[in-house]
Amino acid sequence: MTQKLRGREAEERQIVRMLHTVAAGGSAVLHVEGGWGSGRTRLLREAADAAGRLGFTVLDADWSPGAEPGALVGPRASRGPVLVVLDDLHHADPAFAGSLRSLPWRLRDRPIAWVLSRRRHAGGPAADRLFSRPHPAGGRLDLRPLSAQAVGLLVADHSTGAAIGLPDLLRATGGNPLLTVELAQSVHGEAPDGIIDRPPYRVQACVRRCxxxxxxxxxxxxxxxxxxxxxxxxxxxxxxxxxxxxxxxxxxxxxxxxxxxxxxxxxxxxxxxxxxxxxxxxLPHPARTALEQEAAVEQLTLAAFDHVGTHRDAAHVEERPAIRLAGPVRQPSGWAELSDTERTVAHLVSQGLTNQQIASRVFRSPHTVNYHLRRIFQKLSIRSRVELARVTLLHYSAGRAPAEDVMDAAG
Structure with missing residues (x-):
C-alpha cells in the first residue's frame, strides 16, 4: 500500500485548486522546485493521481534532448483536460527548455495543466528563464525541509521497529524527506546514535547519488x-x-x-x-587523514600568528612561527576535565590515527574508543576530529610534552 505523503498538505491543496481551474476550462503552469531529497518526484506522482481522479488525461512524460515539447500534448487537449508532468528539468536540453517556456502560452486557450519541476536554481540560464516566467494560474511551490511533526509521522510510516530517539533522528536528517525514509528503514528498533555515527550502506548510497x-x-x-x-x-x-x-x-x-x-x-x-x-x-582514508592533519596544522598556525602578532613588531609578524610558542597560550576550554584515557585518545587523533589504530595502541575495542571520542567532543564543545586535533596541538604547543598527559596505555 502506498504510504501517505507527509508534510506537503498545503502543496497538495494548491495542486488540486489548479486542477479544478483547468477542468473548468482554463490553463495553468505550476513551477515546483526543491533541494535534494525534497520529495519533488513523489509530489508529482500525487498530482498525477489527483488529476486521474478528476478525469484528466495524464501525460507523465519522459522528455528527451532535442524533443519538441509540443509533441507531448498533440491532439489530446481537444478531448478533455490534460495534465503534463515534466520532472528534473535541470537536466533538460537548453533548446527543450526554451521551447517549453513559450508553449504553455501558445496553448493557453486549451485545458492544460503544466507541472514543471527541477532542483532549485539548477540547470543553467535556460532553466532559470523557464522557471522565472510566472503564469496567472498555477503559481510556484518551493519544497523546504519537513516540520518535526511530519518527520515523526514519516519515521512511523517507514520504520520496521520502534522510533527510538526521535529527536536524534530529527537532528540527523534535518527534515529531508528522502534521508528520513532511508534512515527510518535502516532502524530496526535500536537506538539511533550508532546508526548516525556509522550511516548504513543504503543511507550512504542515497547521499552518493546526490x-x-x-x-x-x-x-x-x-x-x-x-x-x-x-x-x-x-x-x-x-x-x-x-x-x-x-x-x-x-x-x-x-x-x-x-x-x-x-x-x-x-x-x-x-x-x-x-x-x-x-x-x-x-573519502578515501589516506585523503581524509591528510586533510584532517593539514586543517589542524593550518588552524594552529593561524592561532600562533595571532599570539605572536601581539608580541612582535609588525616587521617580524610575517615570519612563520614555530609550533612551540614563546609565551603563554590560553588552555583549551574543557581540557582539564578530560580523563587520562581521553587525553591519550585526543593525542592519538591529532596524529591522524583511526579508531581501529587507536584501539590497538590503548588495548581497547574500537567501540570503546568511539565512546571516549563522544565524551571528549561533549567536554570540549566540539564536533569534529579536525577541531580535536587543533585543540590538542594547541595544548601541547603551550609547553607540555605529550608524555606528560599520556597514560600508561595498559592501565
Missing part, C-alpha cells in the same frame, strides 16, 4: 568543508584549497540551493548531520 549530480567544484568544496566539521568557515576552505573566496561563490550557491548547506551567522553548516557523515565516510 553528490554525483553536483558539479566537480561543489563536490570538492563539500569534501573539504566536511573535514573541517559539520559547521565551518568559508575562509578555512579557501586556505585548504589555496583559492580566493570569489572562486568559491558558485559552488557555495549550488550547495545552498540544493539544501545541502545552510548559513549560520558567518559560517556554513551542513543541513543534515547524516549527509555530513556520509561525505566523510566517502
Amino acid at each position: 553528490v554525483t549530480e553536483l558539479s566537480d567544484a561543489c563536490r570538492r568544496f563539500l569534501q573539504v568543508g566536511a573535514v573541517l566539521g559539520v559547521r565551518f568557515a568559508l575562509g578555512d576552505v579557501t586556505k585548504m584549497l589555496r583559492r580566493p573566496a570569489a572562486d568559491l561563490l558558485t559552488p557555495v550557491e549550488e550547495a545552498l540551493a540544493a539544501d545541502i548547506l545552510a548559513c549560520d551567522g558567518d559560517r556554513l553548516v551542513f543541513s543534515q548531520e547524516l549527509f555530513w557523515r556520509c561525505v566523510l565516510a566517502s
